[in-house]
Amino acid sequence: MNNLDKLKKAFNEALEIPLEKINDELSYGTENWDSVAHLALVASIEIEFDIMLTSNDVIDMSSFKKAKEILEKYDIHF
């Protein structure tokens, strides 16, 4: 599984959004992505990529596109 698929899997599991609906336009506030779901998403990403996100990462991760940009900082490329 490549990194893009792993990230989509994390979003799919945490937000229960179908894989085909996960794209760069997906952002906080849509598709049941609320504060609790956001914490679930952070947990899923940390587990999926075996990283520890910072508070700044958590507040900046407002979309699927932003999540990819943040993960680039951890040498996870898409």
Next chain:
Amino acid sequence: MIDNLIFRKANDDDIEFVIEAIIESEKSGSDMVSSCKIFNFTENEFKNILKEILLQDIPNYDYYLSGFLIAEFNGEKIGTVGSWLEAADGTASGMVKATVLFQYLGAAKFKEINKNTKVIKGLTLNREPGNLQLEHGYTKEKFRRQGIFTNVIKRNIKENLQHHNFSKVQGILFNENYKSFKAHLKLGYNVIEEKKVEDPEILKYFPYNSKVLMELSEENFQNF
């Protein structure tokens, strides 16, 4: 009707009272504190976390201490309601709350929530950026049915109008919390959106299975 109330912005000395308001607001007339069920901690643990969070006085979400307006009668704190302007700095209040909880819950704790969130998401309602949000309205039991809730809401809106421009006031509540729901209707709020979850699993995390986003339009609050 008590009419000689003193209103003032909350400060560190009000934290215990504000915590009482948040807990009672979460209970919404039941015995269940949703946050304790979702994050799997005791009411005392939740109170201690709230205390630390409120002391930080972080703006733009519902645990913003300075957003609470305190109503006092004869030196006693008898009512309050919290307020903030949604996404005032471009970040949704839910994102702010998630980040604060991330800091205070600790990694081990918040990883537990993943398995709890599936059914909870069905009650998600989104607030409109740029508009005033009022949450955690609370009146001490012996002072209820005397117009305190109405007064503290009206006064909080007035105070916010002095500093911010907004055209709507919003709040999210359980519509089965009849007393609160009726009080909002009486103030002029309307139901904008309702979410209901039929899966009985929802009642493990929330006292009721439906929530509403209510809204007060400018024409309703401009004469407060």
